[in-house]
Amino acid sequence: MILQVKHATMRFGGVVAINDTSFTVNSKEIYGLIGPNGAGKTTMFNIITGNYLATEGSILFRQEELKGIKPHKIVRKGIARTFQNIRLFKSMSVLDNVLIGFDFQARYSFLEAITRLPRFFGEEKRIRTKAFEILRYLGIDHLAHHNATDLSYGQQRKVEIARALATNPELLLLDEPAAGMNPAETKELAALIFKAREDFDLTVLLIEHDMKFVNQLCDKVLVLDYGKTIFEGKPADAIQNEEVIAAYLGDFKHD
Amino acid sequence: MVLSQRKMLHLFFYGVAIWFIWFAQTTLDEYSIRILNNIAIFMILAVSYNLINGVTGQLSLEPNGFVAIGAYVAAIILLDADTMLYQYYIEDPSPVVLAIHSQSFILALLAGGIVSAFVALMLSFPVFRVRGDYLAIVTLGFGFIIRILAINNPHITNGSLGLNDIPEYSNLYWTGGLAIVAVTVILNIIYSKYGRAMKAVRDDEDTAIAMGVNTFKIKTLAFCTSAFMEGVGGGLLACLLTSISPDLFTFFLTFQLLIIIVLGGLGSTTGAIIGSILVIGGAEWMRFLDEPMALFGFETPAMPGMRMVIFSVILILVMLFAREGIMGKKELLERFWKKKKEDS
Numbered sequence: 001m002i003l004q005v006k007h008a009t010m011r012f013g014g015v016v017a018i019n020d021t022s023f024t025v026n027s028k029e030i031y032g033l034i035g036p037n038g039a040g041k042t043t044m045f046n047i048i049t050g051n052y053l054a055t056e057g058s059i060l061f062r063q064e065e066l067k068g069i070k071p072h073k074i075v076r077k078g079i080a081r082t083f084q085n086i087r088l089f090k091s092m093s094v095l096d097n098v099l100i101g102f103d104f105q106a107r108y109s110f111l112e113a114i115t116r117l118p119r120f121f122g123e124e125k126r127i128r129t130k131a132f133e134i135l136r137y138l139g140i141d142h143l144a145h146h147n148a149t150d151l152s153y154g155q156q157r158k159v160e161i162a163r164a165l166a167t168n169p170e171l172l173l174l175d176e177p178a179a180g181m182n183p184a185e186t187k188e189l190a191a192l193i194f195k196a197r198e199d200f201d202l203t204v205l206l207i208e209h210d211m212k213f214v215n216q217l218c219d220k221v222l223v224l225d226y227g228k229t230i231f232e233g234k235p236a237d238a239i240q241n242e243e244v245i246a247a248y249l250g251d252f253k254h255d
Numbered sequence: 256m257v258l259s260q261r262k263m264l265h266l267f268f269y270g271v272a273i274w275f276i277w278f279a280q281t282t283l284d285e286y287s288i289r290i291l292n293n294i295a296i297f298m299i300l301a302v303s304y305n306l307i308n309g310v311t312g313q314l315s316l317e318p319n320g321f322v323a324i325g326a327y328v329a330a331i332i333l334l335d336a337d338t339m340l341y342q343y344y345i346e347d348p349s350p351v352v353l354a355i356h357s358q359s360f361i362l363a364l365l366a367g368g369i370v371s372a373f374v375a376l377m378l379s380f381p382v383f384r385v386r387g388d389y390l391a392i393v394t395l396g397f398g399f400i401i402r403i404l405a406i407n408n409p410h411i412t413n414g415s416l417g418l419n420d421i422p423e424y425s426n427l428y429w430t431g432g433l434a435i436v437a438v439t440v441i442l443n444i445i446y447s448k449y450g451r452a453m454k455a456v457r458d459d460e461d462t463a464i465a466m467g468v469n470t471f472k473i474k475t476l477a478f479c480t481s482a483f484m485e486g487v488g489g490g491l492l493a494c495l496l497t498s499i500s501p502d503l504f505t506f507f508l509t510f511q512l513l514i515i516i517v518l519g520g521l522g523s524t525t526g527a528i529i530g531s532i533l534v535i536g537g538a539e540w541m542r543f544l545d546e547p548m549a550l551f552g553f554e555t556p557a558m559p560g561m562r563m564v565i566f567s568v569i570l571i572l573v574m575l576f577a578r579e580g581i582m583g584k585k586e587l588l589e590r591f592w593k594k595k596k597e598d599s
Contacts, residue, residue, distance in 0.1 A: 075467035113447035
């Protein structure tokens with residue numbers, strides 16, 4: 001049990017984005033968060049990463065309360081995320097984008113950076129080697145010195161995942177990783193997530209609309225609709241569930 | 256191989272800079288040295304202002320405040336009690352101001368820098384609660400406040416009369432030497448994890464947070480470093496001009512620095528260096544435009560202010576054809592290496 005969300009509620013003024021939602025993600029699980037647009041999936045991510053403060057309820061990461069902890073400290077505890085719309089640092093190279101993920105792991109002070117003491121060179125070399133390892137793992141090490149925004153969409157997605165992996169996470173939050181990808185790229189991404197789970201000891205929580213992708217990948221899914229949980233369980237059962245179908249396709253019976 | 260080549264190129268740049276300072280100080284006339292001193296001081300101010308404004312992307316409009324603090328602190332330390340008692344007409348100088356005295360130039364400069372950095376630290380807590388346009392307005396207000404404080408506290412600053420007879424310690428060795436140090440320090444910051452984080456804050460602050468960067472700390476570091484160097488630059492300016500008054504530190508000073516870094520390319524240190532040479536040096540060089548001229552057989556009368564018209568036209572043309580300034584966001588050598596990489 002790595003992440004536990006207990007009775008989380010998020011209200012924006014009168015709008016209830018998440019309504020009394022609870023779920024538990026076990027270690028090394030790939031957990032899917034699905035639901036129609038506006039169901040509160042990204043809001044859930046923002047609550048977990050500390051960008052929003054949940055109105056009610058609690059979020060436990062390895063039995064530790066995350067509510068009220070600053071977002072950058074939550075990342076340092078081992079929760080990394082990617083964004084729905086790719087948000088790379090546009091003036092920086094691919095390598096520098098990944099090195100930002102190592103920012104808090106490089107141990108040298110401001111004065112050591114200014115005076116270029118030996119520890120600066122040692123630490124820079126260490127994180128550079130590790131960054132290249134991650135880039136090589138994702139097969140984009142040959143693009144390291146290119147400007148991040150010059151790459152293709154699929155490659156930019158990979159840079160975003162590389163950057164998230166650089167923060168050495170235990171829990172990885174992926175916000176619609178397959179959005180805008182063609183079937184071949186989606187397949188490759190699914191394989192990558194499977195492989196990375198083993199190689200990096202990851203637990204993955206992902207938001208996705210592509211049901212085939214979710215079916216292939218996820219051990220368990222949670223279906224949200226208007227902030228409420230309508231289903232939790234195996235993805236194969238989710239697509240059979242009447243309530244889930246109604247939420248996605250519209251409720252025909254009462255029309 | 257590339258690394259050693261790069262190191263050699265760096266050594267070459269340092270060598271040329273040091274040789275030029277020595278050459279200029281020993282052979283050039285007083286007028287040229289004066290202009291070079293101005294350029295060197297503005298270089299220090301511009302590269303440090305560029306750190307917070309260009310590299311970290313926090314549009315702030317306060318450097319005139321920090322330059323004023325540095326200049327006043329340095330001047331008060333360097334002036335001895337007798338000179339001060341003679342100068343302070345409006346009110347007697349406060350005993351503290353009289354007591355603080357040292358003849359050490361470096362100590363005065365450091366004190367100016369440290370006081371500036373300390374004020375920046377205090378300011379960063381309220382200032383970095385706001386982003387973007389609001390930050391510009393808050394910092395603009397700070398610049399005004401410092402000037403008004405200088406005018407309204409005659410027992411410390413001698414009010415609008417300002418301070419005179421400050422010892423003329425600044426020469427090209429000091430201004431040029433410290434400009435080299437400032438540029439080196441700034442470049443060392445930029446090419447470290449701190450510089451990377453600053454650029455990340457500029458590109459996308461929320462994403463930087465999502466990568467575990469403590470953006471408040473990064474912004475405060477950039478702000479304080481920038482304030483420290485602006486304070487030191489202020490001290491150098493006071494000891495070059497030998498007299499300072501609140502009118503020296505109006506918003507126009509900030510505006511001039513803003514022109515320099517935007518012309519050179521926001522976020523580029525080499526751009527800020529080129530910008531200060533062009534703006535400060537160019538403004539002097541174009542003085543001939545104010546004088547009567549013979550053009551294609553026509554005699555034009557003297558037109559004071561003509562050079563500013565021409566200067567503005569050049570500025571507009573540069574901004575039209577090079578939107579991101581002369582250097583863009585990249586450094587001079589980055590462009591050079593990139594080209595090399597593409598060639599091979």
